[in-house]
Amino acid sequence: MKKFVYIVTDRNRTSLHVGMSADLIKTLEFYKQMPNLFFDSGQQLTRLVYFEEFRTEAQALNRFKLVSRFTRMQKERIVRSCNPDWVDLTIGLDFENILSHQKINTQVSLPLSILS
Template sequence: MKKFVFIVTDRNRNNLHVGLSTNIISTMDFYRKMPNLFFDAGQQLTRLVYFEELNSEANAEQRFKTINRFTRSQKEKMIRAVNTDWIDLTLGLNYENRAKVSMVRQSSLMFMS
C-alpha cells in the first residue's frame, strides 16, 4: 500500500508541518475543511509544498520520523530542492487524479460498447 510523507505550510511559510497519509488528496481536503484545527485563521496549513510517495508502511514511517527530526532549515532546503517557489502542489495532484478518473471512465465505456 502506498504511503505519503508530506510537508504543509501556511500562506506566509511561518509554520511547517510534517504528515503521513495513505490518501494525500483527502488529507489536504481535510486540512482545508478544518482550517483552524491546529492554528488560528492566519496560520492555516493549507499549502502542500513537499511530498514523497513510498511503497511500504515501514519505509514511510521511518522517513516521517527522519523528516520530523529535521531542523527548519533542513526542511526548507529539502523543499527548495524540488519546489523552489513553494507553490501549492495539490493543484497538480487534483489535476492528475481527475485525469486518472477520466481515463478509467473512458476505458469502461469502451469496454461496454
C-alpha cells in the same frame, strides 16, 4: 498501497508541518475544513509544498520520523530542492486525480461502445 510523507505550510510560510498519509487529497481537504485545528486562522496549513511517495507503510514511517526531526532549515532545504518557488502542489494532485478517473472511465466505457 501507497503512503506519502508530506510538508504543508500556511500562506506566509510561518509554519511547516510534516505528516504521513495514504490519501494526500483527502488529508489536504481535512486541513482546509479544519482551519484552526493546529494553529490560528492566519496560519491555516493549506499549501502542500513537498511530498514523497513510498510503497510500504514501514518505509513511509521511517522517513516521516526522520523528516519530523529535521530543523526548520533542513525542511526548507528539502522543499526548495524540488519546489524552489514553494508552489502549492495540491493543484497538480487534483489534476492527476481527474486524469486517472478519466482513464478509468474511458477504459470501462470502451468495451461497451464496441458491443453496441
